[in-house]
Amino acid sequence: MTRVSELRDICGVPSISIGILHQGKVIKTESFGLRNVEENLPADSNTVYLLSSLSKGFVAAAVGVAVSEGKMNWKAPLSQYIPEFKPLDPDIGKANLIDFLRHSSGLSSPQLLILGPRGTLIHSERDFIQLMNTCPACDESGSRYNRWWLYNNWAYGLVAIALQQAYQQCYMDLIQNRILKPLGLDRTSIHSESLTDDTNVAYPYARLDDGTFHRLGSDNWISQNHTPANAALGMRSCVRDMLLWASSILKKEQSELQDKGLTGGTDGDSAVLQNVYQTRKGRWTRPASDNSALLDSTAYCMGWYRTTIPSSMIGFLSYNDMTREESARDHSHVMGIESPKRLLVAHNGVFCGSTSALYTFPETQSAIITFANGLQDADAAEFAAQIITQALFGLGPEVDILALARREVDLRKRQFMGSLLSEWERDRDIEAPEGPREQYTGDFGGHTTCLSIMQSEDKLSVKFNGNKNSALLLQYYKEDTYSFFPTTRDEWLMKSMFEWNNHKLALLEFKRDDSGEVIGLFWQWDHEGQPSWFQKKLSFK
Secondary structure: OHHHHHHHHHHOOOEEEEEEEEOOEEEEEEEEEEEEOOOOEEOOOOOEEEOHHHHHHHHHHHHHHHHHOOOOOOOOEHHHOOOOOOOOOHHHHHOEHHHHHOOOOOOOOOHHHHEEHHHEEOOOHHHHHHHHHOOOOEEOOEEOOOOOOOOOHHHHHHHHHHHHHHHOOOHHHHHHHHHHHHHOOOOOEOOHHHHOOOOOEOOOEEEOOOOOEEEOOOOHHHHHOOHHHHHHHOOEEOHHHHHHHHHHHHHHHHHHHHOOOOOOOOOHHHHOOOOHHHHHOOOEEEOOOOOOOOOOOEEEOOOOEEEEEOOOOOOOOOOOHHHHHHHHHOHHHOOOOOOOOEEEEEEEEEEOOEEEEEEEEHHHOEEEEEEEOEOOOOOHHHHHHHHHHHHHHOOOOOOOHHHHHHHHHHHHHHHHHHHHHHHHHHHOOOOOOOOOHHHHOEEEEEOOEEEEEEEEOOEEEEEEOOEEEEEEEOEEEEOOEEEOOOOOHHHHHHOOOOOOOOHHHHEEEEEEOOOOOEEEEEEOOOOOOOOEEEEEOOOOO
16 A cells, blocks of 8 residues: 555645455555644544545435335436426426436536535525526537536435425435435434534645645535535545445345346345445446547446446546546556456545545445545545555556656646636736726626625625625726636635636626616636626615
8 A cells, every 4th residue: 555655645635545345345444644734633444534426326325215115216307306496498307317317417517606615605505496497408509408418416416305305304314314324324424413523534635836735615515504515515424434335335236136126125234225226327428538449438327437447437537637538548547458357336526625436346346435635636536546446456557557646746737827827817908998896896696696796995806695705806807807716726726716627717797788887797607608697786875
């Protein structure tokens, strides 16, 4: 495990924790570094990390149980469980549970309308369905329903609400009582209250340009128990519990494959979970960009992805996409090219200051769980999982994962100045005259969201849905346009603006009527879409 320890330094993260299950038995757990930098507290196999998108596997598992109990139907439209879900595109009203769980519903992802700067939750659960109803679902070719694949956290939020309706029970209580407790996952939480007095927690960090670690507030939103957010991204767990989770998944899946008619009734852990194979079989193909006959295709399942080693698509949900794209062109970075093929069912979790990876290998009843409590240059958890996979199965020829990690770090460090900020500067035009700043102040509404533009000491700022901790200063960008994009990498990291990976997502373009009065603004909150209109609200004096 020397390489994992070295990886921690390369990627600049305070800690990495790992666990290995092989042939159904835990053979290794180990942690490197600190869960709490300020107090110099070490991580261990019971340290609780943010699961981020590994939470989605629990949503899918809960639906599997609900289907087995007749509470839900895989092919029933989501609107059957949430009657108030009435998306703009009527075709998406037909989308069923599988469509949402495999990310093919066609709905846009309102990530920036829900989770704001500094880990702020800027949208209430109360208005969540109404927000999803306003999300674009078409492009120039028409409806995107089952024609377009987009990874969407909030599709899982919708399914969590549907589960609540089906059981008439809080989603968080449902997960706690039907999955976590029966499986003995006593250090896995979805309720913020369950960790109130726990000190063995890995805090999220970013390493700044001077080499110091800055603790982020990127997970502050979890304490507000927002069902869609916590279901999609907000669970926490430790190495010990996740190995138990993986073992339970693998055992039940194996049982179902041995007798495809089996729907329940077995003893032990496997009786808790149902329809596991249904959630882990390929549902939507994600072809590698190289289209090589040498490498098998990858598919997204429901809360998992499925591929076969060797594949350049391993880790396609991680933050290491820059080197993964290079691997698609240069197969020298692909593990196991000269080894027997091996099925991998996995998922990643990525959020500001936290990464995780869960690999499962059904053929050998093996699993690897990795956590890291830092993120700015590369996904240490994903690289750690690859290092362990290569060693565990003796894959050949050996790939230098540490060299790959160094390459990812180098590319990421260059990305902010060489791409994000340079494009921001390229499109800026401060030679154009700036209007009186008071003309831009006021509240602007759209997509059940309010952007408040405020002026103080001749400076403008924006606040999202009244959340004071989300406020950001605005810079004049060009005529009638202001930007809240951070102009240093440290600022970008410290404000947890990981999702603002394009300067256009931080532009507010104001519009005037024929008389010259500001009447609204356009903001591109959708990574994949066009800017949306936010109407200026009338003020009465």
